[in-house]
Amino acid sequence: KTIKLWKISxxxxxxEGYNLxxxxxxxxxxxxxxxxxxxxLRPMDLMVEASPRRVFANAHTYHxxxxxxxxxxxxxxxxxxxRINLWHLEITDxxxxxxxxxxxxxEELTEVITAAEFHPDQCNTxxxxxxxxxxxxxxxxxxxxxxxxxxMFEEPEDPNNRSFFSExxxxxxxxxxxxxxxxxxxxxxLSVKIWDLNMETRPVETYQVHEYLRSKLCSLxxxxxxxxxxxxxxxxxxxxxxxxxxxxxxxxxxxxxRQDVTFEAxxxxxxxxxxxxxxxxxxxxxxxxxxxxxxxxxxxxKILHTAWHPLDNIIAVATTNNLYIFQDKLN
Amino acid sequence: xxxxxxxxxxxxxxxxxxxxxxKLYASRTxxxxxxxxxxxxxxxxxxxxxxxxxxxxxSEALSGAQSTPEEPMDTSSTPExxxxxxxxxxxxxxxxxxxxxxxxxxxxxxxxxxxDKENLSPAxxxxxxxxxxxxxxxxxxxxRARLEPGEERYAAPLTSCRVGAGESLAILSLNQIIxxx
Numbered sequence: 001k002t003i004k005l006w007k008i009s010x011x012x013x014x015x016e017g018y019n020l021x022x023x024x025x026x027x028x029x030x031x032x033x034x035x036x037x038x039x040x041l042r043p044m045d046l047m048v049e050a051s052p053r054r055v056f057a058n059a060h061t062y063h064x065x066x067x068x069x070x071x072x073x074x075x076x077x078x079x080x081x082x083r084i085n086l087w088h089l090e091i092t093d094x095x096x097x098x099x100x101x102x103x104x105x106x107e108e109l110t111e112v113i114t115a116a117e118f119h120p121d122q123c124n125t126x127x128x129x130x131x132x133x134x135x136x137x138x139x140x141x142x143x144x145x146x147x148x149x150x151x152m153f154e155e156p157e158d159p160n161n162r163s164f165f166s167e168x169x170x171x172x173x174x175x176x177x178x179x180x181x182x183x184x185x186x187x188x189x190l191s192v193k194i195w196d197l198n199m200e201t202r203p204v205e206t207y208q209v210h211e212y213l214r215s216k217l218c219s220l221x222x223x224x225x226x227x228x229x230x231x232x233x234x235x236x237x238x239x240x241x242x243x244x245x246x247x248x249x250x251x252x253x254x255x256x257x258r259q260d261v262t263f264e265a266x267x268x269x270x271x272x273x274x275x276x277x278x279x280x281x282x283x284x285x286x287x288x289x290x291x292x293x294x295x296x297x298x299x300x301x302k303i304l305h306t307a308w309h310p311l312d313n314i315i316a317v318a319t320t321n322n323l324y325i326f327q328d329k330l331n
Numbered sequence: 332x333x334x335x336x337x338x339x340x341x342x343x344x345x346x347x348x349x350x351x352x353x354k355l356y357a358s359r360t361x362x363x364x365x366x367x368x369x370x371x372x373x374x375x376x377x378x379x380x381x382x383x384x385x386x387x388x389x390s391e392a393l394s395g396a397q398s399t400p401e402e403p404m405d406t407s408s409t410p411e412x413x414x415x416x417x418x419x420x421x422x423x424x425x426x427x428x429x430x431x432x433x434x435x436x437x438x439x440x441x442x443x444x445x446x447d448k449e450n451l452s453p454a455x456x457x458x459x460x461x462x463x464x465x466x467x468x469x470x471x472x473x474x475r476a477r478l479e480p481g482e483e484r485y486a487a488p489l490t491s492c493r494v495g496a497g498e499s500l501a502i503l504s505l506n507q508i509i510x511x512x
Contacts, residue, residue: 062367063363063364063366063368081367082367109371112367112371114368131368164343164344164347164376164379164380165379167376221347221376222350224354
């Protein structure tokens with residue numbers, strides 16, 4: 001429930017040759033100094049340092065799920081299950097509450113906020129997603145408290161897919177604006193949806209991440225996997241979207257060419273300079289060679305976090321204990 | 332719906348309810364504090380399971396079962412469930428207060444197993460009121476403890492309570508039932 005701003009810096013040089021200090025830091029007796037020298041910078045092993053610069057505390061009662069810096073680079077929002085607060089980066093002891101969906105009687109609670117993000121260009125606009133599968137777009141110019149949304153994006157539920165777990169799998173785990181600001185992407189348990197900000201009634205594109213899990217929802221509920229929160233991301237020119245799955249698989253969907261591909265992030269498949277081979281999951285009865293059957297998927301190996309470099313084709317993919325960085329094949 | 336598939340759905344619904352209750356119970360002792368989103372999703376699954384369970388029982392009753400639709404709490408049917416005490420869900424209603432406080436609430440209720448459906452109003456039926464505290468497994472003892480002394484606070488004709496097995500049990504809201512177990 002606390003937010004901290006950190007400065008990350010790299011250090012690959014260090015000064016050597018102080019007059020009053022030994023190399024190990026002990027002070028020299030000034031009487032032993034007979035000559036003076038100018039310290040010089042010598043290379044050292046790269047060190048990455050993180051130092052906390054701001055601590056923003058005591059503004060959230062529930063667990064924070066999102067932080068988003070505004071395009072004005074002065075303010076940012078933080079969202080917990082029921083409230084969204086607006087902060088100034090320089091002011092740590094105060095924040096403004098801009099969304100509050102806490103009901104007067106907690107027994108009436110029907111949905112929580114699951115993710116929130118500022119628009120990439122319009123500093124007055126932000127969206128937040130809910131556990132019911134809706135996304136609300138709010139304009140901070142309309143009022144101080146943005147409980148009244150400007151737009152609400154919701155797709156009607158497919159009655160054929162109704163099950164015990166319909167509510168859980170429609171809960172949105174991540175929402176991301178495209179770089180252009182024209183679209184936004186949401187991730188729910190089984191799919192990725194692309195929404196045009198001008199159309200609230202349904203998404204313009206839907207991609208199935210792992211539809212073969214739909215018949216396994218009961219087991220996934222029992223082993224808690226159905227509560228996993230997957231993130232999603234856009235590539236630099238918004239033509240490809242990426243998200244994670246189980247068995248250390250991650251998926252990319254090319255919006256222009258209508259193609260999708262599955263890759264696996266694992267040590268065995270990821271020798272340096274080797275090219276990732278697309279993976280296939282066999283859903284039908286017959287399993288072809290090199291295909292992986294759904295029952296052999298490891299649900300403890302999940303990729304929840306992925307990121308795409310804003311300009312180049314370099315991606316970062318996080319498994320449980322490792323971070324993988326992949327890039328375009330070099331010729 | 333044929334009676335066999337209704338039975339299967341019935342069994343499935345009860346199993347899911349049992350799993351959900353054990354998850355709720357486990358979440359009390361978890362580190363990191365109350366996870367509101369997860370508790371909400373669990374309660375929604377329970378409500379789904381309860382609704383589907385009741386509708387499958389209705390169709391079972393309609394497809395020729397002898398038993399009267401208005402069966403009281405069938406505590407004998409799933410003996411494993413009432414053992415899961417105390418109530419983890421009462422804490423959802425006061426998510427900002429300590430868990431110990433909700434423990435005390437549980438102890439205060441006395442077990443009232445008599446059926447009193449006549450005095451329960453459909454106005455409190457949870458169909459629309461999709462609150463977190465609204466799934467009521469019918470195989471748990473009926474706890475009226477949360478009713479105020481003046482039960483007529485919900486004014487509704489008594490006859491409208493008799494709307495069938497599914498509806499009458501749906502009237503009981505979770506905040507009544509769950510604190511007791």
